[in-house]
Amino acid sequence: MYGDTIDTKLMSPSQAVSKFVQDGCQIALGGFTVSRNPMLLAREIVRQRLKKLHVVCHSHGQALDLLIGAGCVEHLEIAYGGTGRFAPTCIRFKKAICNGQIMFEDYSNYQMSLRFLAGSMGLPFMATKSGLETDLVKLEGFPSYERGKAKIPSKKLDIIQNPFSQDEDRVILLPALNPDVCILHAQYVGTDGTVRIKGLTFADLEQAKASNHVIISCEEIIPKEVIRQDPDQNSLPPFFIDAVVQEPYSAHPTACHYFYDYDPSHLRLYQNVAHDDEAFEKYLNEWVYDIPDQATYLQKVGLKDLLRIKANSCIGYARNLDRR
């Protein structure tokens, strides 16, 4: 079943999402704040009006905020919601928490990454010293009646005595994560399904390996012979991947190293509309619901902005881009 072509895995965004994302499923988001967010796939989830998603991520930004704002999210386990200077705290995320619209639980970045790592290794938990005596450890986010339901762990975490020490020495145990599906974006996928991520991988590899299914969007599909010429550069073997969606600029308005920078003008536009419910609803119609495909989306972004954020092929970002 793991042949050496991706023909059976190549799908449109709509096929991939309807096949692998269901109402109520637990979903891991790849990328980090303003980089390599799987935006095309997130917009497709919004377009299909999926509900009650249980999102798990470390530091997330644009895709997360869109999913929350569109009402797709019921549970959230998270370390950080922000897009740097464009939204120091993600705006729809902030609103949803302050208005009691989602159930949420806070961890740290390392804690969330370790939980994915545990899941990828088939372990029930991972240990860390990070967070002892903090409210991350002391305060549960999810209500007790939710505990043990679906993918919600029976408790947020546990603290044990280090079994290898005679002295008092405490360690935190974090429950593993095995999401139903992981969505992420990469620069390249080979015709055999091999994945190559350029730049930083964040916790994408742990998230993908921990998940039951992986949908990946990519900028380019390149020949198997080419991607296997330099396997040291590759990130994931083909058999982790269930669906491949090939569309340029699939991470816009976040950055995709060597292809394009983050788009300051779109992130500012988003920042302005996200504060206001009515304006945000209009944004969703204009930029998500009424957009039939990626070509139409890119047409709407416009050539001017796409050229402005085009990455310099040597340094991987847009030099002297006006980011203020």
Next chain:
Amino acid sequence: MTETTDRYTRLEMMAISAGRMINDGDILFAGTGVSMLAATVAKKIHAPNSVVFFETGGIDPSLEELPLAVADPRVMVGTCLNTGLIDSFSILANPRFRTVAFLGAAQIDCYGNLNSTSLGNYHHPKARFPGSGGACDAASLASGVIIFMQHEKRRFVEKIDYLTSPGWLNGGDSRRNAGFKRGGPIAVVTNMAIMEFDSITKKMFLAKTYPDVTPEEVMDHTGFNIDISRSSVAQPPSDDELSILRNQVDPQRLILT
């Protein structure tokens, strides 16, 4: 309180004051904003062998343009290694190195414990911030932490609403007793002054005021009792320091303006 003197701004004073605390050879866990300026200015002036790295996995980038987020593609260029979060936090926690982290927060208490999560009730907050990100990890695992704050009463509080990142916890030996092997806040650098922590009680005290600020003004902007008896006046930035900061670290004026 004015925001500028003739020669330099408070933000420039903050970046340069924090930069002076860096030892050559330190491994620096940087965020963005003023912490980026402090780390880079130190590296360019007196700590050329220090290394800046980011929780996202960018190790020792060239930083020809300043990143605006820790996942900015500008932290992925000229690095010795591009990796991910697990690797990055294992460098931060590595017992072999002196790792220094820069953090900011919405609230701080007298033991340097930080809140970057929310105000009011955690489940139904009055205000919500981004959350820990890697801040709790840095505060837990690094050899030391330098904290940047705006000096306001509502930020320097008796009791923080949520403890996101551990400082000296309840003071004294409480941090070690909690299970931390090392670390703790070194200093708090604000737009008015530099605070340090007593070696025994671990309580914050006023170490240095900026040249145009009085200790009484600092007290007025602090929401808990702070010892001002050990205070001296901070050395203003030199022309060299200012010129490097302005012309080499942030020539695009992304943070300094």
